[in-house]
Amino acid sequence: MPHIVFNNNGELITPSNKDGVDFKFIAKSYNVSEKPKKTEYKIGVSNQTKDFLLTLKDNKENKIVKADKITRVTPVTIVKDALNTYVKHTNANVLFSNTSNFSQKAEPQKEYLKDIEYFVNEFETSNEIQIEIGFGSGRHLLYQAQNNPDVQFIGLEIHTPSIEQVLKQIKILNIRNIIIVNYDARLFMEFIKSNSVGKIFVHFPVPWDKKPHRRVYSNDFIYEAKRVLKFTGTLELRTDSRKYFDFCVELLTNLSSGKIEIDINKDLPISSKYEDRWKKQNKNIYDVTLHSFTIDEEIEPNKDFSFGKINNLIKTFENISQKAVIFDDYFYHIEDFYLIENEKNSGLIQITFGSFNRPLSKYLIIRDGIISYYQGEPIPTSSNIKAHNKMKEILTNDYC
Ligand SMILES: C[S@@+](CC[C@H](N)C(=O)[O-])C[C@H]1O[C@@H](n2cnc3c(N)ncnc32)[C@H](O)[C@@H]1O
Numbered sequence: 001m002p003h004i005v006f007n008n009n010g011e012l013i014t015p016s017n018k019d020g021v022d023f024k025f026i027a028k029s030y031n032v033s034e035k036p037k038k039t040e041y042k043i044g045v046s047n048q049t050k051d052f053l054l055t056l057k058d059n060k061e062n063k064i065v066k067a068d069k070i071t072r073v074t075p076v077t078i079v080k081d082a083l084n085t086y087v088k089h090t091n092a093n094v095l096f097s098n099t100s101n102f103s104q105k106a107e108p109q110k111e112y113l114k115d116i117e118y119f120v121n122e123f124e125t126s127n128e129i130q131i132e133i134g135f136g137s138g139r140h141l142l143y144q145a146q147n148n149p150d151v152q153f154i155g156l157e158i159h160t161p162s163i164e165q166v167l168k169q170i171k172i173l174n175i176r177n178i179i180i181v182n183y184d185a186r187l188f189m190e191f192i193k194s195n196s197v198g199k200i201f202v203h204f205p206v207p208w209d210k211k212p213h214r215r216v217y218s219n220d221f222i223y224e225a226k227r228v229l230k231f232t233g234t235l236e237l238r239t240d241s242r243k244y245f246d247f248c249v250e251l252l253t254n255l256s257s258g259k260i261e262i263d264i265n266k267d268l269p270i271s272s273k274y275e276d277r278w279k280k281q282n283k284n285i286y287d288v289t290l291h292s293f294t295i296d297e298e299i300e301p302n303k304d305f306s307f308g309k310i311n312n313l314i315k316t317f318e319n320i321s322q323k324a325v326i327f328d329d330y331f332y333h334i335e336d337f338y339l340i341e342n343e344k345n346s347g348l349i350q351i352t353f354g355s356f357n358r359p360l361s362k363y364l365i366i367r368d369g370i371i372s373y374y375q376g377e378p379i380p381t382s383s384n385i386k387a388h389n390k391m392k393e394i395l396t397n398d399y400c
Contacts, residue, residue: 002080002099003066009092012043014342018089021082022046026056027338027348030317042068042338042348044365047082051375053348053363054086062095070350070361071375077101112170113163113180116379119191127152127177128198128230133185133216134158134205136273138166143270144201145178151198153178156185184358185216189224190381194296197228200235204274207241217248220329222255222290227299229292236289238268240278245286252290263287303380305388307364307371308396313345320394330355330383332391345369349395353387360384364395371395 016023024044031037041056043065053068065086067079080099087094114123128151135141135155145153155178157163163182170178181188185202208214217237225235237248252260266287271279278285310316317337324333332353340346349364363374378384 001066001069002076002083003064003097004083004087004092004094004099005062005064005096006087006092006094007062009063009087009090012086012090014044016089019085020047021085021089023086023089024051025340025343025346027340030314030337030339030347032317032322032337042363043086044340045082045086047078047085050078052079052082053374054082063092070363110167112178113167113182116181116183116188116191119181119188120379123179123191125152129154129192129196130199130201131156131188131192131197132201132203134202135166136162136204138162138169140201140203140268140270140272141166141178142169142173142175145175146173149177151177155180156183156188158182158184186218186221186357187355187381187383189221189228190301192228194227194298195230195233198230198233200225200229200233201238202236203238203272204240204278205237205244207239207244209241209243212247215244215247217244217251219251219254222251226255226258226290226292226294227296231293231295233292234289235292236287238275238285238287240274240283240285242284242286245288248288252288255290257294259291259293261287261289261291263289301380301382302385303377304385305373305377305380307392309369310345310366310371310395311369313339313347313366313369316395317347324352325390327386327390330386331359332387334391334394340367343367348374351391353384353391354378354381355383364391 012023012026014023014025022045024046027042029037029040039058043054043056045052045054050073052071052073055066055068057064065083073079080101083099130144130151131154132141133156135157138155141153141155155166157180160182163180167180202216205216229235239245265285275285320334322334324331332351334349334351336350338348346367351364352359352361354360360378362378364371365374
């Protein structure tokens with residue numbers, strides 16, 4: 001983590017600009033608990049059009065300024081620049097620094113790796129979509145993409161080394177119909193249009209026999225998979241785990257419509273890395289395929305992340321509970337408060353919220369009572385929206 005240790009610096013004036021870096025505000029931690037807590041400052045900066053925070057800690061012998069973890073931006077050179085400019089701007093006497101920008105390698109271009117915002121705002125295709133969940137070594141995904149050039153494949157994986165490997169293969173094999181996303185498959189389907197997917201492959205998912213709630217398959221997952229499947233589309237599970245197979249068969253047979261097909265030791269034209277492993281051990285391989293015959297309504301995701309106004313920020317800080325509030329499928333946790341210096345009714349609130357599978361940490365920024373999400377609105381998943389609505393209720397409840 002880039003940081004600079006220093007002493008004897010001058011006061012930072014905000015707003016101000018030095019060498020292209022904007023120093024917009026300083027926010028001081030506001031402690032509402034009984035326990036004394038060390039004072040910490042968040043400095044709002046903007047460099048090369050990106051907004052982020054620097055954390056400033058004032059220890060007895062020295063001070064330390066570093067990147068704030070939640071608002072980290074890439075490339076890291078942007079943050080290092082801002083840290084170096086901060087110490088220069090305040091004439092600090094630097095004792096230690098790891099912010100030299102010389103050895104930075106350029107980020108490799110990852111043309112086929114997209115982030116989730118791409119699916120929220122840009123993704124369009126007139127081709128059939130097929131999705132593979134947890135592609136691992138990618139053997140099956142690459143084979144399918146090469147043999148079905150008119151299909152747009154989406155590969156979902158959460159293991160970064162597997163993603164890196166498959167991206168290399170995509171380049172070597174010159175494949176143009178795969179998009180890779182590093183995102184939890186249990187939350188991804190929300191961003192896909194109804195009736196647009198021909199096949200969803202879930203091959204050898206982690207069985208999670210001791211923690212079934214972590215499995216990819218659940219009632220919610222099947223419901224969303226069915227919504228995105230076209231008429232005659234299929235959701236295909238292939239597994240060596242009898243327990244996972246039984247679990248999925250039970251979930252699928254609770255559906256009100258659809259056809260279910262079961263196979264044991266079915267031969268596929270391509271064998272994945274895990275399949276090879278289980279075959280060597282003479283394990284049975286089970287397939288359960290759901291054929292969907294419904295046409296589902298298009299969903300219009302609610303993207304309203306607006307807030308009202310806070311009339312008295314300090315009173316709000318004093319009245320809000322800092323304990324996590326947990327519901328069935330989402331939560332929110334209001335964690336820390338900061339007051340922006342020399343500005344009326346202004347501050348930062350550090351929050352974590354959304355789904356248990358992929359919690360999101362962010363700051364809310366309040367300027368003259370008006371609340372918004374610092375660095376932009378969250379991804380509009382249903383759990384983020386539900387958590388937002390609860391936080392909105394709590395924050396704009398007039399305590400004055
Ligand atoms: C046992 S491996 C199987 C890999 C590959 N399908 C095969 O047959 O060789 C399961 C893969 O699923 C990925 N995975 C687990 N949970 C996931 C999730 N919620 N979303 C996307 N990928 C997931 C893991 O990272 C892992 O690479």
